[in-house]
Amino acid sequence: MTRLTVTQESFRLAEVFTISRGSRTEARVVTVRATDGDFEGWGECVPYARYGESLESVTAQIEALPEDITRATLQEALEPGAARNAVDCALWDLAAKQASKRVWQLLDLPAPIPMITAYTLSLATPEEMQASAAKHAHRPLLKIKLGTPDDMARLEAVRRGAPKSDIIVDANEGWSAEVYADLAPHLVRLGVKLVEQPMPAGQDDMLAEIERPLPVCADESCHDRASLPDLKGKYDVINIKLDKTGGLTEALELRKAARAEGYGIMVGCMVGTSLAMAPAVIVAQGARVVDLDGPLLLAEDRAEPLKYDADGVHPPARALWG
Numbered sequence: 001m002t003r004l005t006v007t008q009e010s011f012r013l014a015e016v017f018t019i020s021r022g023s024r025t026e027a028r029v030v031t032v033r034a035t036d037g038d039f040e041g042w043g044e045c046v047p048y049a050r051y052g053e054s055l056e057s058v059t060a061q062i063e064a065l066p067e068d069i070t071r072a073t074l075q076e077a078l079e080p081g082a083a084r085n086a087v088d089c090a091l092w093d094l095a096a097k098q099a100s101k102r103v104w105q106l107l108d109l110p111a112p113i114p115m116i117t118a119y120t121l122s123l124a125t126p127e128e129m130q131a132s133a134a135k136h137a138h139r140p141l142l143k144i145k146l147g148t149p150d151d152m153a154r155l156e157a158v159r160r161g162a163p164k165s166d167i168i169v170d171a172n173e174g175w176s177a178e179v180y181a182d183l184a185p186h187l188v189r190l191g192v193k194l195v196e197q198p199m200p201a202g203q204d205d206m207l208a209e210i211e212r213p214l215p216v217c218a219d220e221s222c223h224d225r226a227s228l229p230d231l232k233g234k235y236d237v238i239n240i241k242l243d244k245t246g247g248l249t250e251a252l253e254l255r256k257a258a259r260a261e262g263y264g265i266m267v268g269c270m271v272g273t274s275l276a277m278a279p280a281v282i283v284a285q286g287a288r289v290v291d292l293d294g295p296l297l298l299a300e301d302r303a304e305p306l307k308y309d310a311d312g313v314h315p316p317a318r319a320l321w322g
Contacts, residue, residue, distance in 0.1 A: 001067045002094070004087065007031045008055045011273055012299040018123040019145040019172055027271045027298060030058050030082065034090040041094025042321070043279070045086035045243050046270035050220070058083040071095075071249055080224045080246035088247025089279045093321050103322035104282055107252070114311040115284050118143040118168060118291040126150065126157035133161025141166045143291060147174020152186060159190045168289060170196040173220055177206035184213050194266070194289060196239060197221065207234035217266050217289075224250050225257050237264035239291075240283055248279045255283055264288040271297055274306040278316035281306070 011027045018024075027046065034041045047053035061083035069077065071091045078084035096103045104112060120143040121132050129144070136142060142165045144158055151171075158167065169192055175183070180198040187195060197219040199207065204221055217237035221227065223244045231238065238258050245251040255265055267284040268291040269277055277292045284290045292313050295301050304319040316322055 001036070002069060002091070003035050003037075003067060004062060004065060004069070004090070005033045005035075006059050006062050007033075008059060011301065013271070013297055014299045015297075016122065017120075017271060017297055019147075019170075024271070027273065027294070028055060029272050029276065030055060030062070030086055031275070032062060032086040032090045034087070034094045036094065036098070039094055039097040041090045041092065041097055042275065043086040043089030043091075043093060043247075044272055044275040045082035046272045046276060047082045048243060048270060051081060051244075053082050058086075062087055075246075075249065078246065080244065080250060082243045084246030085242045086247075088249050089242070089321070092248055092279065096322050102318070103248075103279070107282070109282065110285075112281055112285050112315040114309075114314045115281065115287070115290045115292075116140055116312040117293050117308070118289065119293050119296060120145065120291070121158065123148070123154075126153040129154050130157035130161040133158040133165070135161075137162035137165060139165060141168065141289075143167075143293075144169045145172060147171040151183065155187070155190055155192070167192050168194040168196065168291075170219070171198045173197055173200040175199055177210060181210050184211070188213050194237060196266075204234055212236065215264065217264075219268065225254050228254075228257060228261060228263075231263075232261075235263070237266050237288060239266040239268045241268045241270065242276070242280055242283070243270050248282065251280075251283045266291065268292070269294045273298065274302045274304075274316070275321055277306055277313065278321035281313060281315050282322075284313075 030045050032043050047058045092103050118141040119139045123145045146169050175198045194215045196217040201220040215236040218235040219239040222238040240251050265287040266289040267287045272294045274295045307314040
């Protein structure tokens with residue numbers, strides 16, 4: 001039998017983090033531990049109100065699972081989402097410890113290598129964002145949260161602050177088709193490499209009818225493999241997040257299916273700790289864009305955090321996960 005325990009935890013952010021939907025000062029996560037009595041694995045998820053999730057609802061979902069839960073039966077027991085993610089990753093960690101192997105060995109995958117990750121700039125005034133961009137201009141890839149009436153002023157300011165960095169932008173469903181069509185030429189002019197979820201999920205059919213002068217990535221429109229049919233002709237890239245797929249198991253299947261259909265791969269995250277990012281590093285191998293910067297935004301992290309340096313985000317140590 002596998003016993004699951006659930007804990008709600010908070011980790012302070014280094015500074016206030018703002019997107020078009022609001023601001024936060026801490027990362028609130030759910031931590032799951034899975035034990036067989038001899039070994040213990042763990043995983044983390046970040047409930048997201050956009051998908052009707054809360055710390056309480058996710059905790060209740062996990063606590064209702066049977067003690068004989070396995071990775072296979074978990075896929076049917078819970079829908080894709082944060083609750084399934086934390087349990088799935090905890091069970092993978094437990095399996096690795098039981099076998100005295102790394103998770104990628106259990107998956108028969110090559111050992112992961114460091115991957116350059118985007119660094120996200122919080123939404124602020126153009127002047128503040130230019131200063132933040134200048135502070136992080138040494139980073140090769142910056143991500144900007146947009147989706148407001150002042151987007152162009154902010155983007156121009158970031159480009160002035162970090163003239164050599166590549167830029168990707170995330171509108172968080174904040175644009176209409178008309179706004180995106182108007183902004184797109186300016187995004188190209190400023191060297192933006194990719195735009196993430198410009199329009200609301202379910203209201204993005206116009207993407208198949210308008211010109212897409214730069215790659216468009218599906219985030220809120222793509223959760224798991226079941227999402228793929230509705231993306232055809234609208235998106236060029238999909239953003240795989242474990243809190244959307246419901247764990248590492250489905251994330252790897254989604255990556256495989258998406259690549260077979262010709263989509264580029266982006267691997268993203270919620271604002272969580274190194275424990276949440278660790279399994280995503282496996283999924284991020286070979287991705288077109290990696291956005292696993294959650295721990296870089298924290299003032300405090302797990303005891304054995306992921307290593308970040310000029311080479312990017314490194315695979316997790318055994319003491320952290322997997």
